[in-house]
Amino acid sequence: MNGFTATIERVFLPMANKVNNQRHLAAIRDGFIAGMPLALAGALAAMFNNVFLLPWSLVGELLNRMAWYHESVQPFLSETLIPIFDQIWWGGVGLSVITTIFAIAYNLAKKLGEEEALIPGMVAVICYVVLTPQSQSFNIAGAIYEHSGVYMAEAVYQSFWGVLSWNSFNSQAIFAGLITALLTTELFCWLKSKGLIIKMPDGVPPAVSKAFSAVLPAGISLFVVAAVSVFFLRVLNAPFQVWINELLQAPLVRLGQSPISLIFLMTLSQFLWFFGVHGMLIVEPALGLMYGPAGAANQELVMQGLEPAYAITRNFIDVYGMHGGSGATLGLIVAIFIVGKKPHHRALAKMSLAPGIFQINEPMIFGLPLVLNPIMAIPFILVPAITIAIAWFFTAVVPFAGYLWTGGPWTTPPVISAFLASGGDIGATILAAGTFVLSIALYIPFVILANKEKSPDEE
């Protein structure tokens, strides 16, 4: 154990410190956190529609079997609440790349010591628009002709000016947005640091003076980005967003769909938690980059009336592997209630039950303790990996559970979180309940073992 602890101190703790203090990763993390209230509002709006309000939703379908509901309530909902929630989703999630770019640029500018971080935030958003084509081509139906007895329409593409593609603002554009935010802010702040600013006389109001000081860095940043945009559009024949998606984002998202990637990252995080290091700090950037676009894409597909495409999303871990918090400790609490004999364990389990239901497990982690507890190391590290592997099998291989495409706050109780995140899918809910029961069963032998262990005050 001491050797392991020394390795943790020497290798992982400095790595966690480095990741945590790396300004770009910290800006991305803080930017996403800042956008969380909007994303959550959008996700909840999508969930309300797709679980309760739409006529084909789980609850809506049941209610529409009653004639009075179908004839008087549903038409009212279809004209009022459903479009309202749709619009909330459209702004909160559908176009969230805009707010994400601003928030990341704002946070990075602050970390670079920029007093007026609002301006680089705005510059980053506008630079992103500069990278977006001004016109779009659409396939408009051409001449109709008959081919082997089948009538077909000739594909005719027409370009429309002043139309932005949603693909530049949806889940496919997340990486392009992040890169734009980081690079344009670095450029803006670097230009300012080199003294490329217009200085106003002392009598000019500070707000005006600050705005003028940004004229040259903003102008040069826009020029550079516009040149990049033209290069992509004219030389590479596709927008920046498309190239970034195909070269970086799509391969990384595909890599994330392997259960091995998810299980490796999660087990590493659990391993570090066990030694008292904030494991998520190391793995969260990878999780966010691989699973953020997948979750957003699933949500967009459902909102368009299509089936979600990605089996593994960021909240897959919380829904199937973290019942009651990291290490699936709600399973441990129930296992203690069933076979635990130590009064200290039983008292702690009672005290930890209520927070555990809401995914808070610090009382168990530090109270039992789970940290540095050699008996509990095995289940604490491995239970989430096992339940995740089983959940993946019954989601991606055997299509028993529906894909997760939305979600509530992280404090949503286990099983309920599966119901909500899958838009009311019964298979996903049963699977979450099943993995929860499995976590209890996996913890039971270790609680029995812990019963036999003498605590220091018993010795």
Place this chain on the structure above:
Amino acid sequence: MFVINSPRNQKEIIELLESQDGKFKLVEKEGIMKMVFETTMEDKEAAAKLAKETIKKQTWGKSIYFQIEVK
């Protein structure tokens, strides 16, 4: 009095808190990760919050998993 549970960086935590103008003093260490501190501040909750913020401000403080309980 408050207790800090942290299996990591215990030496740094003690040194850091004891250098805060005499506001915090380690009373005892219990087990492998409990550090009991007494404080000269009247409001114990505020003292625990200050201790937490002080630790979190360190480059290493953001990466360790610790908990503070007021006794």
